[in-house]
Amino acid sequence: MAFVVPLGRSKPDNGKRTKAMDSILPLLLCLVAEVRMTTLRQLGRIVLAMLAMTGRVTMLGLSRWTGTGGSYRTIQRFFHTTLPWAAMLWIFVRTHLLTPGDDMLLVGDECVVTKAGTETYGVDRFFSSIFGKPVPGVALFALALVSRTERQAFPVQIAQVLREPAGTPPPAAPVAKRKPGRPKGSSTQAKADAPLNAEHTRISAMIQGLLTRIGASLTLRYLVLDGHFGNHNAVLMARRLGLHLISKLRSDSALYYPYDGPYAGHGPHRIYGERIDPTAIPERFLKQTTVEHEIETRIYQVEARHETFDQPLNVVMIVKTHQTTGKQAHVYLFSSDGTLAWDVLRDDYQLRFQIEFVFR
Numbered sequence: 447m448a449f450v451v452p453l454g455r456s457k458p459d460n461g462k463r464t465k466a467m468d469s470i471l472p473l474l475l476c477l478v479a480e481v482r483m484t485t486l487r488q489l490g491r492i493v494l495a496m497l498a499m500t501g502r503v504t505m506l507g508l509s510r511w512t513g514t515g516g517s518y519r520t521i522q523r524f525f526h527t528t529l530p531w532a533a534m535l536w537i538f539v540r541t542h543l544l545t546p547g548d549d550m551l552l553v554g555d556e557c558v559v560t561k562a563g564t565e566t567y568g569v570d571r572f573f574s575s576i577f578g579k580p581v582p583g584v585a586l587f588a589l590a591l592v593s594r595t596e597r598q599a600f601p602v603q604i605a606q607v608l609r610e611p612a613g614t615p616p617p618a619a620p621v622a623k624r625k626p627g628r629p630k631g632s633s634t635q636a637k638a639d640a641p642l643n644a645e646h647t648r649i650s651a652m653i654q655g656l657l658t659r660i661g662a663s664l665t666l667r668y669l670v671l672d673g674h675f676g677n678h679n680a681v682l683m684a685r686r687l688g689l690h691l692i693s694k695l696r697s698d699s700a701l702y703y704p705y706d707g708p709y710a711g712h713g714p715h716r717i718y719g720e721r722i723d724p725t726a727i728p729e730r731f732l733k734q735t736t737v738e739h740e741i742e743t744r745i746y747q748v749e750a751r752h753e754t755f756d757q758p759l760n761v762v763m764i765v766k767t768h769q770t771t772g773k774q775a776h777v778y779l780f781s782s783d784g785t786l787a788w789d790v791l792r793d794d795y796q797l798r799f800q801i802e803f804v805f806r
Contacts, residue, residue: 470494476541477534488524491516532603536659539591539600544664549594552656552689553670553798554649556587556607557805570609587649589656590801592670594793599800603656610644637678637756646683653687668692668783670798678755681782690783692794695761699778701750704758718751724765724776731763733788742767747788750780760784762791 470490477486495511496503505525509518544550558574560583572585585607590599642650653669660666669684673694684691695701703719710716731746746763762779779795786794 473538473542476537480530480533480537485524485527485529487515488520492521492524532655533659535602535604536656539602540663543600544591545593545595548596550664550666551592551594551668551670551692551794551797552589552653552666553592553599553801554587554589554653555672555798555801555805556585556674558585559583568606568608572607586805587652588801588804589652590804591664591666592797592800594797597797597800599804601801601804603652605652607648637754638682640679640682642679642683646679650683650687653689657687668781668794670794672798676780678752681755681757684782690781690786692779692781692783692786692791692798694795695752695778695780697776697778699752701748701752701759701761701778704749704751718753722748722750722763724763725774727763727765737769740769742769745788745792749784757782758784760786760791762788764792 470493471487474486474490481489491512492508495508495516499507499511501507505521506518509516509521512521558572558576558581560574560581561569562582563569566584568584569582570584571580571582573579574581574583586604587607588601589603590601592599657666667690669687669689670692671680673696675691676693676695680693681691701722703722705716705719707716707719727744727746727748731748732744733747734743734745736743744765744767746765748761748763749758750761751758759780760783764777764779765774766776767774779791781791
């Protein structure tokens with residue numbers, strides 16, 4: 447934005463506020479198809495107040511920094527207005543921030559904001575990685591487009607995470623005791639047909655709505671999520687949306703080399719070979735070796751199998767060894783796209799951190 451707002455505690459005078467307002471309002475005119483002009487003027491004043499004020503952002507605090515046309519009642523009316531925020535975010539990003547032909551990643555992450563009291567809508571106890579334990583607050587799940595070229599994240603959809611009310615479970619219906627063993631005539635459910643859980647269903651609906659809004663104006667191939675989503679259900683969710691998943695596996699995951707031995711002559715063909723030992727990976731899988739401050743980093747790329755996934759995984763293994771003590775640590779990054787190069791996969795997962803700046 448082409449204006450400077452002082453970040454101290456003194457309020458900008460009316461002249462500077464008017465000049466800044468004149469700079470903000472043209473940026474918001476692209477939203478006129480979704481909201482009224484009056485609402486856009488109110489939004490422009492609130493944006494200016496948020497950029498200038500210090501401390502916690504409250505409606506009372508905003509009203510003290512908005513000046514003429516931004517009274518407390520006006521702020522209240524704005525926040526009681528139902529707005530199509532998802533559509534507004536996409537239109538703003540598409541109009542002002544996207545570069546034609548830029549390569550984009552779709553990144554998702556959850557953020558927990560601590561909040562005291564019990565009156566805030568959706569307040570509950572959510573796990574916070576900062577505190578390392580569940581804390582009272584509200585949780586938000588955000589989707590952002592991350593530019594591989596500019597290495598910046600642009601938020602396109604944010605939704606509050608709501609816990610299901612913990613009611614009294616209905617009494618269990620009496621079940622007739624059956625014989626031990628598998629019921630006659632039952633069939634095994636294919637892993638590819640497994641249903642999504644409640645969390646993945648909610649996120650899938652968000653992404654599907656975003657893809658519908660984007661349409662043909664942007665082509666997305668990869669969905670990048672953190673290690674919480676390093677499981678088969680998340681891969682299924684991404685594949686059903688027409689995307690490939692990039693994420694991280696647990697460091698104690700049991701991975702296997704694909705079986706390349708002879709057929710036993712009976713029964714199904716084996717697909718699991720020898721289990722992968724991160725301390726003894728064959729040199730043929732080595733892609734890069736670097737040494738910095740007595741830490742040797744070796745990067746491997748392996749097509750690996752995991753018993754809970756229905757497809758082979760493209761795994762990038764980063765093994766760090768302290769040359770003096772000999773201690774080792776390793777990280778498993780993976781993608782459902784078997785053709786993705788190791789350096790691109792690693793860089794794409796590193797770009798996931800850009801969404802943290804959206805939360806800040």
